[in-house]
Amino acid sequence: MSEKKKLEDYVTTIPDFPEKGVMFRDITTIIEDPVGFKMAIDGLVAMCKGLDFKYVIGTESRGFVFGAPVAYALGKGFILARKKGKLPRAVISEEYDLEYGTATLEMHRDSLQPGDKVVIIDDLIATGGTIGAVTRIVNRLGGKVVKIGFVMELAGLNGRAKLKDFDVESLITYPGK
Numbered sequence: 094m095s096e097k098k099k100l101e102d103y104v105t106t107i108p109d110f111p112e113k114g115v116m117f118r119d120i121t122t123i124i125e126d127p128v129g130f131k132m133a134i135d136g137l138v139a140m141c142k143g144l145d146f147k148y149v150i151g152t153e154s155r156g157f158v159f160g161a162p163v164a165y166a167l168g169k170g171f172i173l174a175r176k177k178g179k180l181p182r183a184v185i186s187e188e189y190d191l192e193y194g195t196a197t198l199e200m201h202r203d204s205l206q207p208g209d210k211v212v213i214i215d216d217l218i219a220t221g222g223t224i225g226a227v228t229r230i231v232n233r234l235g236g237k238v239v240k241i242g243f244v245m246e247l248a249g250l251n252g253r254a255k256l257k258d259f260d261v262e263s264l265i266t267y268p269g270k
Contacts, residue, residue, distance in 0.1 A: 094141070095198045098128070098129075098132075100123065100129065100132050100133060100136065100216070100244075100264055101120055101131030101211055101265050102129075102130070103123040103126050103128075103133075104118050104119065104122060104123060104146060104153055104245070104265065105118075105119040105121075105122040106118055106121060107119055107197045108120070109168070110156060113234075115270060116267075116269060116270075118245060118247070118267060120155065120217060120244060120245055122217050123244065123267065124133055124158060124216065126133075131242075133264060134159065134162045134166065135241075136244075137159060137163045137200050137214055137242050137244070137264065138166045138167060140240065140242050140262050140264075141163065141212050141240060141242065144212065144239050144240055145210060145239065146169065146210040146211055146212050146239050146240070147169060147170060147209050147210055147211065148164070148169055148170045148171065148172050148204075148205070148209060148210075148211045148212075149161075149163050149164035149167070149169050149170070149171050149172070149211070149212050149213075149214055150171075150172045150173075150174055150200075150211050150212070150213045150214070150227060150229055150231070151164075151171065151172075151173065151174065151213075151214050151215065152174045152198065152213075152215050152224070152227060153173070153174065153175045153176050153179070153198075153222055155215065155216035155217070156174070156213075156214055156215040156216060157166050157173065159215070159216055159244060160214035160215070161212050163206040163212075163214050163242075166226070168254075169212075169258075170199075170206070172200060172202050172204045173200070173201075174198050174199070174226075174227050174230070175198065175199055175200075176197070176198065176199070177193075177196075177198070177199055178195040178199075179199070180199055180200070182201045182202070182203065183201065183202045184199040184200060184201055184202060185199065185200055185201075185202050185230055185234060185235075186198070186199045186230075186235060187199075187226040187229050187230045187261055188204075188226070189222040189223060189225060189226035189228075192220070192223050196223075197226075198223065198226045198227060198230065199230075199232050200227075200234075202218075202219070202234070204232040204234070205231065205235070205236040206234075206235070206236075207234070207235030207236070208235060208236070208237070209234075209235075210236065210237045210238075210239050211213045211231055211236055211237070211238055211239065211243065212236050212238075212239060212240045212241070213227055213228070213231075213238060213240070213241045213242070214242050214243075215242075215243055215244075215246045216245065217241065217244065217246070217247070218241075218243045218245075218246045218247070218253065218261070219247045219250045219252050219265060219270075220242050220250050220251070220252045220255070221250075221252030221253065221254070221255030222252075223253075224241055224256060224257070225255045225256065228259065229255070237262065239257060240259075240261075240262070241259050241260065241261045241262070242261075242263075242264075243261070243262070243263040243264070244263070244264050244265065245263060245264070245265045245266075245267070246263035246265065246266045246267065247267055247269065247270055248266050248267065248268050248269075249268060249269040249270040250270050
């Protein structure tokens, strides 16, 4: 009799990538496996059950992969948070820090109305910079973040500290970087 697999079993770990001493956690192997992908989506959907919200927001690009099926399963709208210059209508932008430099995320200005409640879904929380930018956009538009869900968390990078004012949950947590 075989033991039931856990979501962690679908993650491929690559030692010393991109540099010596780093254990790279490759989440694409979850997406590539139909059982692993379903397990991830079902886990994210479960963490949103019972919450009162109107939209799921997903960040480019793996946040789209995980967020859109969650929105579909829960009968919610899906909002894109994209890299600068990719959205066709009037946008609201937020710059955030990267390890070496900065980046900018954008959402359509008319995606949210004041008082709209949202859940943010992404594949990974590392330093928390990307999702921090999304929360600031939501706040500037008058929305309210009711939950932030991740497939994977790299706890050693302390991203959760940047999101301390929010309900944050991860399906998998690794202690390192």
